[in-house]
Amino acid sequence: xxxxxxxxxxxxxxxxxxxxxxxxxxxxxxxxxxxxxxxxxxxxxxxxxxxxxxxxxxxxxxxxxxxxxxxxxxxxxxxxxxxxxxxxxxxxxxxxxxxxxxxxxxxxxxxxxxxxxxxxxxxxxxxxxxxxxxxxxxxxxxxxxxxxxxxxxxxxxxxxxxxxxxxxxxxxxxxxxxxxxxxxxxxxxxxxxxxxxxxxxxxxxxxxxxxxxxxxxxxxxxxxxxxxxxxxxxxxxxxxxxxxxxxxxxxxxxxxxxxxx
Amino acid sequence: xxxxxxxxxxxxxxxxxxxxxxxxxxxxxxxxxxxxxxxxxxxxxxxxxxxxxxxxxxxxxxxxxxxxxxxxxxxxxxxxxxxxxxxxxxxxxxxxxxxxxxxxxxxxxxxxxxxxxxxxxxxxxxxxxxxxxxxxxxxxxxxxxxxxxxxxxxxxxxxxxxxxxxxxxxxxxxxxxxxxxxxxxxxxxxxxxxxxxxxxxxxxxxxxxxxxxxxxxxxxxxxxxxxxxxxxxxxxxxxxxxxxxxxxxxxxxxxxxxxxxxxxxxxxxxxxxxxxxxxxxxxxxxxxxxxxxxxxxxxx
Numbered sequence: 251x252x253x254x255x256x257x258x259x260x261x262x263x264x265x266x267x268x269x270x271x272x273x274x275x276x277x278x279x280x281x282x283x284x285x286x287x288x289x290x291x292x293x294x295x296x297x298x299x300x301x302x303x304x305x306x307x308x309x310x311x312x313x314x315x316x317x318x319x320x321x322x323x324x325x326x327x328x329x330x331x332x333x334x335x336x337x338x339x340x341x342x343x344x345x346x347x348x349x350x351x352x353x354x355x356x357x358x359x360x361x362x363x364x365x366x367x368x369x370x371x372x373x374x375x376x377x378x379x380x381x382x383x384x385x386x387x388x389x390x391x392x393x394x395x396x397x398x399x400x401x402x403x404x405x406x407x408x409x410x411x412x413x414x415x416x417x418x419x420x421x422x423x424x425x426x427x428x429x430x431x432x433x434x435x436x437x438x439x440x441x442x443x444x445x446x447x448x449x450x451x452x453x454x455x456x457x458x459x460x461x462x463x464x465x466x467x468x469x470x471x472x473x474x475x476x477x478x479x480x481x482x483x484x485x486x487x488x489x490x491x492x493x494x495x496x497x498x499x500x501x502x503x504x505x506x507x508x509x510x511x
Numbered sequence: 512x513x514x515x516x517x518x519x520x521x522x523x524x525x526x527x528x529x530x531x532x533x534x535x536x537x538x539x540x541x542x543x544x545x546x547x548x549x550x551x552x553x554x555x556x557x558x559x560x561x562x563x564x565x566x567x568x569x570x571x572x573x574x575x576x577x578x579x580x581x582x583x584x585x586x587x588x589x590x591x592x593x594x595x596x597x598x599x600x601x602x603x604x605x606x607x608x609x610x611x612x613x614x615x616x617x618x619x620x621x622x623x624x625x626x627x628x629x630x631x632x633x634x635x636x637x638x639x640x641x642x643x644x645x646x647x648x649x650x651x652x653x654x655x656x657x658x659x660x661x662x663x664x665x666x667x668x669x670x671x672x673x674x675x676x677x678x679x680x681x682x683x684x685x686x687x688x689x690x691x692x693x694x695x696x697x698x699x700x701x702x703x704x705x706x707x708x709x710x711x712x713x714x715x716x717x718x719x720x721x722x723x724x725x726x727x728x729x730x731x732x733x734x735x736x737x738x739x740x741x742x743x744x745x746x747x748x749x750x751x752x753x754x755x756x757x758x759x760x761x762x763x764x765x766x767x768x769x770x771x772x773x774x775x776x777x778x779x780x781x782x783x784x785x786x787x788x789x790x791x792x793x794x795x796x797x798x799x800x801x802x803x804x805x806x807x808x809x810x811x
Contacts, residue, residue, distance in 0.1 A: 301699060333701035345696045347689050358689045362701025364682060382682070425701050 251278035254316050254460055255300075255337075255429055260309030262292075262299055262484075269295040270306065271484035277429060279316040282451065282461045284471045287481035288504060293464045294342060296481070297431055301339050302329040313337060316428055316458070334362045338422035339431035342464075344414045348407030352398055352417055355406050356389040359424025389424060396420040396450060412443035416450065423454065430454065432463040436470050448474055472496070480504065517655045518776040519769065524660040524729075526768020527667035530761045531722030532745035533752070534674065535594075535715030537760040540749070541691045542711050544610065548617040549597050550719060551742020552624035553590050557720025558639075558727040558737065559628060561586040565640050579642050583724050587717040593624070594716025595709055603705070621742075628735040635734070642728040663725045670721060671761060674714070678757065683710055691755075747791045753804020762802060766790070 255277040262270040269292045277283050285293050298304040300311060302324065311324040313335055322335050338359075347355055364381050393399045396416040401409065406417060415435060422430055435451070436444045444467065451474060455461055465471050471478060472492045480488040480495060482504040488495060495501055532554050539547045561582040568578045601620045605613040643659040678684035690697040690707045698704050726741070727733045744767065752763025767787055774786035794801065 303695065303699075329695070329698035330701050330703050333699060339699060341696075345693055347692045347696070349692060350685070350688060354685055354688075358685055358697075358702070359700045361682065361686055362703075385682075421700060 251281065252314070252316065253278050254314050255462070256310070256312040256314070257300075258310045258312075260296070260299060260306050260311065262295060262304060262306045268484050270299065270309075273309070273481075273484065273486055275479060275486065277460050277462050279428070279460055280455055280458060282455055282463070282474055282476050284475035284478045285462060285464045285481060286466070286468075286471060286478060287487075291481040291504075292484040293481055294433060295484075297339060297433055297464065300324065300332075300431065301337065302327055302332045313429070330362065333425050333427075336426070336428045337431065338425045338427035338429075340415075340418040340422055340433055340435060342433040342437065344411075344418055346406040346414055346418055346421070348405065350406060351402065352393065352404050352406055352409065353386075353389055353402040355417055355421050356392050356424045357385055359421040360385045360388060363426055392420045392423050395423070395453070397446070412439055412446075415439065415443075415447070419450065419454075423459075427459060429460045429462065432461060432465075434464055434466065436465060436467045444470060513655060514776065518772045520656045520660060520664075522769035522772030523765065524663050524768070525772055526748075526765035527664055527671075528722050528726045528729075528764075529741075529745050529748045529768055530764035531667055531670065531718045531725075532741060533749040533760040533764045534671075534757065535719050536746055536749040537752075537754055537757060538687075538711050538715050541755040541757075542687065542708060543602070543606070545602060545613050545617065546746070546754075547597075547602075547712075547715075548614070548742065548746075549601070549620035549624060550594075550715065551738035551740075551745070552621050552628075553594050553597070553716045553738070554719040554723045554741055554745075555628065555733075555735065555738030556593050556624065557586040557590040557716075557723030558733045559632060559723075559735075560589040560720065561724040562637060562639055562727065562733055565642060569640055575642065575644060579724075582642070583721055586720040586724050590716040590720035590723070591713040594712040594719075597624075598709060598712040603708075621738075625735055625738065632735060636732045637734070639727040639731050639733050641731065642724075659725075659729045663729060666721070666725060670718060674718070675757070677714075683707070687711060744787065747787060750801055751791060751794050753801025756801070756803045756805075759801055759803035766802075 253276045257273060257275040260270055260273040261268065273296065285296070287293055295304065299306045306325060312321055313324055314321050315336060324332055324335070347358065350358070364385060390399065390402070393402060396419055398413060398417055398420065401413065406414065409417060419432070419435070436447055439447065448470060451461060475492060478490065478492055478495045479486060480501050487500050487504060488498045490498070532550065535550045535553070536547060539545060564582040564585045565578050568581060597620050601616045602613050605616055643662045645653070646658045649658045649661065678687060686697070686702045686707050687710070689700070689702060690704055694704055745764070748764035748767045749760045750763070751767060752759030752761070767790065770790050771783050771787050775783050
């Protein structure tokens with residue numbers, strides 16, 4: 251399998267605290283990779299570095315488009331450019347546009363894939379109209395996929411918690427990523443919602459998208475992931491298949507502490 | 512009764528012009544949380560541009576309608592260029608600075624632009640050509656409403672409807688609303704936030720320029736300092752309606768216009784501003800977020 255994300259030697263510190271300490275990591279096409287670790291291990295900081303919200307102190311982040319094989323170095327790019335390159339994310343605490351409808355939230359995700367500008371909106375030429383219709387059609391298809399087709403005109407802020415999470419994934423999908431970053435997608439979900447989420451993530455993977463997720467729900471991580479990466483104090487302390495990770499002494503130590511005596 | 516209707520209509524006219532300027536304040540505030548004090552000057556530059564274009568065209572004997580349209584478009588484009596540039600040089604470098612910094616920078620821009628026009632043009636009041644003729648069909652009601660009032664009402668209504676459609680249904684409108692709600696998230700879904708902010712300044716400036724053309728032709732004279740009072744009034748209207756809210760800006764402007772008109776008509780024109788600003792003080796005491804504004808919840 252060919253890697254689509256290469257992170258090498260990535261470091262980021264806040265004052266004296268090393269949030270990320272020479273981190274190396276790869277994600278391959280169509281792979282589901284889980285990033286786990288105790289609170290404060292630097293997982294979300296890592297996501298923020300990847301998506302351009304933080305600027306890492308050193309290291310390299312490289313994204314390779316699986317279709318064209320084109321490589322792009324992401325360090326220093328603005329978040330909207332990175333999204334254009336094919337990486338999208340969701341947040342730990344839901345960040346939808348609450349005063350826009352469900353449909354509009356997804357349509358917004360298509361922003362970087364369409365080209366008409368203010369002038370097009372005023373003149374309403376053929377290209378603009380075709381493009382707008384295409385945006386609406388694709389957005390409906392995505393809402394169908396995440397199971398929100400019945401609530402298109404609802405305000406995003408009025409949806410149930412589980413539905414908001416799915417809408418956030420839908421909005422990320424609308425940007426047509428080949429790598430999707432999910433930050434604790436199952437947080438606060440009930441068991442049934444979690445089951446639906448697992449099915450959704452598998453479906454997304456089957457459509458040629460790789461997924462990198464941060465998650466604390468170990469049952470979900472163990473059933474879903476192809477590969478698990480464990481972080482602690484900003485460093486990668488282990489990686490492997492779910493079975494390998496389960497028995498790894500370093501992981502147990504990070505989570506539970508060392509046995510005394 | 513006629514007198515009441517006359518005051519009411521002139522209040523609406525006044526209010527709809529305030530609205531054209533207030534929309535610029537409120538849109539910019541909604542998106543970047545900045546009170547753009549240079550906005551009144553953008554309006555003044557719009558009035559000057561349309562003055563120059565209209566004067567030149569009338570020398571060559573163009574028909575009145577062509578003059579109005581060309582002057583309006585030229586003013587909108589020229590003012591937009593100013594609005595865009597002001598944002599790029601005075602606000603964009605301060606995007607991450609504390610809120611007070613861009614505010615001071617805005618006041619500086621306002622003073623700079625006023626003095627720039629003073630030096631580049633003149634300190635005198637210039638007579639503005641009457642661009643809107645007296646229509647024949649308005650004759651029977653001319654004692655209640657003038658032709659230019661009618662044109663202003665129709666023009667502002669059309670412009671505001673167009674703006675509402677733009678914000679509600681177009682791609683750039685959606686991007687503007689998304690940016691206003693959550694700037695980081697807007698970036699992460701691939702919106703070029705800098706471009707959205709520029710578009711906001713351009714649209715707001717174009718509206719102010721159209722306001723400049725209409726009011727200058729209504730009042731009949733312009734001067735380098737007209738932007739100051741108009742800006743303050745429009746700002747008052749925006750705060751009255753709830754700054755950041757677009758329907759609020761329109762509502763606040765109409766209320767302010769009507770208040771001034773009735774105060775002038777029934778009390779004395781000397782008290783026009785007293786009533787306008789007393790209204791602002793009352794609203795700020797009893798409903799600090801404005802009529803349609805949402806109470807600000809601080810995000811941590």
